[in-house]
Amino acid sequence: MVELLICNQPVGGSNPLASFKSRSHSCPKSLSPSAFWLLSKMFITFIMNQNSLLFCPKIRADLGQVTSVTKDFDCFVKMANDRLKASRVGVKIRLRGDRLGLRATFPPKPGQEEKGKHQQDLALGVYANPAGLKFAEAEAKRIGGLLALDRFSWLEFLKIPETAKNDDASPENAKPVLPLVREVIDAFEKDYFTRRERNPQSETTWKKHYMEIFRRLPPDRPLTAEVVMEVVKSTKPDTRIRQVCCTALNSLAKFAQMEIDLKPYRGNHSARKAKPRDLPNDQEVEEWRDKIPNVSWQYAYGFLACYGLRPHELFLMDLSEFPVVKIQAGKTGSRLVYPIDRRGWVEKWNLTAVELPNCSGKNNCALGERVTQQFQRYGVPWTPYYLRHRYAIRGIEMGFPNEVVAKWMGHSISTHSLYQKWMDEDSHHQVYENVMARQNKD
DSSP states (O other), rough: OOEEEOOSSSSSSSOOTOOEEEEEEOOOSSOHHHHHHHHHHHHHHHHHHTTTTEEHHHHHHHHHHOOOOOSTTHHHHHHHHHHHHTTTTEEEEEEEEEEEEEEEEEOOOTTTOOOOOOOEEEEEOOOOOOOHHHHHHEEEEEEHHHHHOOOOGGGGGOOOOBSSSSSTTOOGGOOOOOOOOOHHHHHHHHHHHHHHHOSHHHHHHIIIIHHHHHTTTTTBBBBOOOHHHHHHHOTTTTHHHHHHOOOHHHEEEHOOOOOOOOGGGSSSGGGGOOOOOOOOOOOHHHHHHHHHOOOOHHHHHHHHHHHHOOGGGGGGGGGGTTTTTEEETTTEEEEEEOOSSOOOHHHTTTTTOOOOOOOOOOOHHHHHHHHHHHHHHOOOOOHHHHHHHHHHHHHHHOOOOOHHHHHTTSSOHHGGGGGGOOHHHHHHHHHHHHHHHHHOOO
């Protein structure tokens, strides 16, 4: 059966076929159906060359099985774009060679220097045939909706959809090649640092809270929900590392527009449930300081013990108002720190004659690692952070208000209150004696 309609506005002069209309014509008995269909196709091709044919859907679909690209395919692209424009979809279909793509006002691609939305092309990788055009029009509507909702991400299109290499390919059934893990991480990192300043503090956050987790992902495998869950399940439930893992991978999955919910796997870990640490007492702190053979590292150890600094903050000190130390740009910004010292360490260790070691590192994390490595080198039986924890306990023992010490240490009062569970019997006894001594003076 042949169904066709000839335009009544021919291009290039009069058209003797302009008034011809044919509907439901059966093939003559003298011709076989296949021969009649071949003649019909020849007739249609002739009319196409006159730029005067509008195909009905049935003819257009059949013709797509015979020829994928003709010089008049532009008219079909124009018709599709007119439909998109009438629907107020801000995306156009473009014909480039024998392939179709889209053009619209997109946000910058990851790594682009442009900072605002601008006109860009998006390759679809489908052939310029009727099936490809149908796919392109559907994609234009979908992407137009994402752009309108400001939810479009280039990550989906880092790889061109893989289709069969022949005209019979079905774009509707094509599955996009998923980007590799390393590609997603690279794109995520670029996006991460376009939304915040790249400085030692943000570099440390990126390394400790994201990259330490992302390194567990297989870099050369496509990023899928299964790959993400493998890493999540490799961590112990109800632990801090499980929470950090879920937070980092959830951010990555959201960036990649993956439909995965990791909240049920975060667990019930809380810092308040952490086991108390066996902290050194002040006598032990003093004894190990004297065992360090290097004078510069004795000074570093002394400042950590007296001021409760984070390891990297040793190299951010402003001593212009000593014995008050000003941290210029630590993890939580600048702050003033006062010594909590009941054994006269500031004077005994002569901390005014500062001779700190010469350490370098590209960020706070690297500087902190240098300090930790030196503690290990000299056989100190605890990490630098144990001196910070001991500073907090000493403040409680000596009766300093928690709010004040928390501010000196650069963390919240809720975080500081966790130190109370690390107090042993001696610490509680000292708190009691200090309180009673103050009452007796009054």
